[in-house]
Amino acid sequence: MARQIYQAIVDGILGGGVYALMAVGLTLIFGVLDIINIAQGILVVVGAYLSYALSVHLHVDLFLGLLVTVPAMFVIGVVIHLAFIRPLRGRERTSMSLLACYAVAIIAEGVLYWIFGPGYVTLKASYINSSVRVFGFFLPYIYLYGFALAVALVVLLYGLLYRTKFGRSVRATMQDQTAARLIGINVNRVAALTFGIGVAVTAAGGMVYGATSGGFNPNSGYDLISRLLAIIILGGLGSIGGALAAAVFMITLESVVDIWSPNWAILVFYAALVIVLTFRPVGLFGRQAVRAQ
Amino acid sequence: MTAILRAEQVSKAFGGVQALGGCSVDVEEGSVTALIGPNGSGKTTLFNVITGYERLDAGEVYVGAKKITNAPPQRVFALGVGRTFQLTRIFPRLTVMENMLVATQHTGRRVRNPLARAGGPADRHRAMELLEFTGIERHAGALAETLSYGQRKLLELAYVLVADPAVVLLDEPAGGVNPSLIQHIAARIRELNAAGKTFLIVEHNMDFVMDLCGHIAVLDYGTVVATGPPAIIREDPRVLDAYLGIAEEDLAEEDDDAAAH
């Protein structure tokens, strides 16, 4: 039993790293644009299907395929922003952006159903089913690679945010849009690019998700978005470190609970969310409410 | 003369910034007191702490004999202290009249029928009176967001007065407003003061302050550095020191204006 729990914890940490990647993208979008991209869940599935198409039809290795899918998702993200989010004006902008993302999610789901059908698929590679044994624990290669990828990309993101001029613009915009404009930052451009980046990470997340989930189909988006939303709220909207911590924590918790009750494991997400929010409405690392809405 | 509003040794820090440190202000009943000081001296923070929009770290606040330290805004309001904000806060999508009626919610002790029409005849009459007093009664049916900046300031003043507060805290009532409107606001304040209301006003406009206020408290770096009537404050070296930077800017502005015309 103890061994099972430890294994579950290890699985959870490894898996949490990947969710962290997707959650960081989501919380970044919120921090800069003040909107919750509800479509992030289905976009992960899109990323997974892109990897699937490349792997099955063009026999491209999954990780190599990322060189195509990540830029592709970046472009998709920018297009979604420019076409459906940017034009929204007026007092209800944030609510309507939410609905717009929701609508995009529904369209994406429909498109995926249309192209790929409802059957479950999974990403295959030679290294998926083999694992390495460390201290008596099984560490599947794919999880390790996925975790390494997630770490690499998060480090890259941090590097982008904290060591480049663009990253400075992003952080400035996150803190105060008006002030950022006043010092010459092209907030529109920052917004579009950030949205693109936030979506681009779903390509990586999607690939690992597709390889480790044991089967996915267009309907999988709901499961994903519900987890991601709980993660970023728990971590505190807009807090990247918070998203990281919350992702690892929640996925590990779910993994452990899964030992006893697979059906209800997802409930720990919501339970944790409700409990934390009851005592700390801004989430674990969230900033106190400064904005009007 | 009793102090109707008193802040005693109030301290408040935001992270590493000590906004208020051991700040004490006494507002005499029936006075028009000004709170002046350079930007960042803690004036708005003091307002926020008094009216419950911020929690203080140390010190006490009293309304009459009642301690209201860290009381929530609605309780402070119910005790007869009204305030306006530096960036006028009105309800943009409600009409001007509806803005006034929101402030009538707390008056009346009985539980009232929630589905009753918003604002009975008595409330509306009083609201109209106040709108006429401030001069924006013609806009009663207009959405508040259509008002100009100056009109919004008057609306905010009007709805703060609905509950007939004994003490009114005004945060930069003359800020960004044209000169004739400033005179109008000053006249209204004098009238209300003559009827018994106490005022505590944060302002940068020195003419406005010197003209209107009987008592001035000067804030610098979160503490009161001088208090007294306008004539004394005007000459006080500590005040001149605190404001030296501003005075020079004013002079520079005058030169620029002169050069431009």
Add this chain to the structure above:
Amino acid sequence: MSELKGAAPPGLRSEAAGPAAPRERPRVSGKLLRAAGIAMVAAALAVYPLVITNGLATTIAVDGVIFISAAAAWNIFSGYSGYISLGHAVFFGSGAYTVAIGARDWHLTGDAVFALLPLAAVVGAVIAVPCGLVALRVRRHTFVVITIALFFIFQLMAFNLSFTAGSIGIIAPILNWAPATYNDPFYYIALAIAAGTTALAWLIRGSRFGLQLRAIRDDEDRARGLGVRAMRVKLSAFVISAFITALVGGLWFYFIGEALPQFAFDPIFDLSVALMAFLGGLGTVAGPVLGALIIEPAQQYLTTTITNDYLSEILLGALFLVVILLLPRGVIPTGSELISKWTARRENRR
């Protein structure tokens, strides 16, 4: 205080005469127009099933009228308070399952099942209390996400709890009514609920309660500072909204004949009611009515005529996007603005 009257300040006099007049919402001709419009719509709705007897058309009509109530109920909370809820399906589904489980476990059939409707409404209201107490303490953004989380929790429960019969679902007891007029009683019950809900929405809007709600929407902190009991007000609206939504959820169950988790708790429902309110005009009384009457039939038409399920989903999403992008403030506010511009132009010509 009553002796203190000031003359209009000199700087403001010119402004008062100028932009103020056309900016004021039209009261005279607008009222007449509105009353006429309401009368026409009400009359049309009242006689609809007597005139149009086509089975499909009346089925769509029942759906449409049910959604009038759902959208109006959603608007009473989200439209007036500004807290967007994407979890109202929780109440809709709870109402549906209440009637389903009640009919099954108490062996009710025929007309007796309708007696369960008030119970469904009460269940919805009761569920709303703890949900609201948790959800309404947080900022608006977080609130939306909590409502989504609640939605998934309830859907999960419906799939996994034994008394909801999981993915098998619950079938409604057979109703032995004549097929030709089968839809009519459902239609009129739904219409009665819709009329009541719309009347309630109108009452609330002009009331003290509604004023406080709308003040909360505009500036919650300031409203609190002026004495508005924000939590109490928000929770009340939330519970009222849940009550009505659960009521029509129960009716819906009996109408379509079965309760399945993915349909009773359907994310499309949440998006639809939100969109109907937005399309018609968030926070207005007539908005949700108009929105429901436009969108629900369109949605039904799409799903029935386009046999490819996935295509209809894509078109639905596209329709939503078009509405959001082209009519940001909704039909009613845009319409009334056009009307006021038109009347102002006519007055200026004289």
